[in-house]
Amino acid sequence: MVFGFGDKGIVKRDAHFPGRPVIDSYGNGGFRFADMSHRGSLLLLPSGVYGWEQTEEEPLTVASFERVFAETGIEFLIIGTGRQLRLIEPDVRSALKARGIASDPMGTGAALRTYNIMLAEERPVAAALIAV
Numbered sequence: 001m002v003f004g005f006g007d008k009g010i011v012k013r014d015a016h017f018p019g020r021p022v023i024d025s026y027g028n029g030g031f032r033f034a035d036m037s038h039r040g041s042l043l044l045l046p047s048g049v050y051g052w053e054q055t056e057e058e059p060l061t062v063a064s065f066e067r068v069f070a071e072t073g074i075e076f077l078i079i080g081t082g083r084q085l086r087l088i089e090p091d092v093r094s095a096l097k098a099r100g101i102a103s104d105p106m107g108t109g110a111a112l113r114t115y116n117i118m119l120a121e122e123r124p125v126a127a128a129l130i131a132v
Contacts, residue, residue: 016048016049016050016051017033017034017036017048017049017050018047018048019034019048019049020044020046020048020049020119021033021034021049022116022119022120023042023044023112023115023116023129026108026109026112026129026131026132027132029131029132030131031112031129031131033049038051039131040052040053040131041053041054041055041128041129041130041131042127042128042129042131043067043068043126043127043128043129044115044126044127044128044129045067045068045071045074045126046071046072046073046074046124046126047071050067052067052128052129052130054128054130055130055131056081056082056083056130056132059089060079060081060086060088060089060092061089061091061092062091062092062095064092064128065077065092065095065096065128068096068101068126068128069095069099071126073124074101074124074125074126075100075101075102075123075124075125076101076102076103076104076118076123076124076125076126077096077101077102077103077104077125077126077127077128078103078104078106078111078114078115078118078125078126078127078128079103079104079105079106079111079127079128079129080106080107080108080109080110080111080112080127080128080129080130081105081106081107081108081111081130082107082108082130082132083107083108083132084107085105085106085107086105087105088103088105108129108130108131108132109132111127111129112127112129115127115129
């Protein structure tokens, strides 16, 4: 969450960075991109970068990917599952497939490297990266 000032004082809103930056580094519970750092997990979508309330300890459910499902223009979702590879539950994989999105789970380090390459190739990719 990000805090900002509104006409009624401090307003809490979702963290969001418009654009599709390359992820420069990861570790210590977060990521660095666009000369900034973010603590916590990230969703890298066509509409921008969003903070994601997902940890390694929590199961990946269909609800975990609601923001992904709301996007258009994603053909491939790379899922960084943390320090180690975790398989994606069949219902999550089915929900992604029903929306025309192929998915590939892998450790977060491998996922962000793969995302950066696919982004450089201008492919219709998104990523869900759990912080390590």
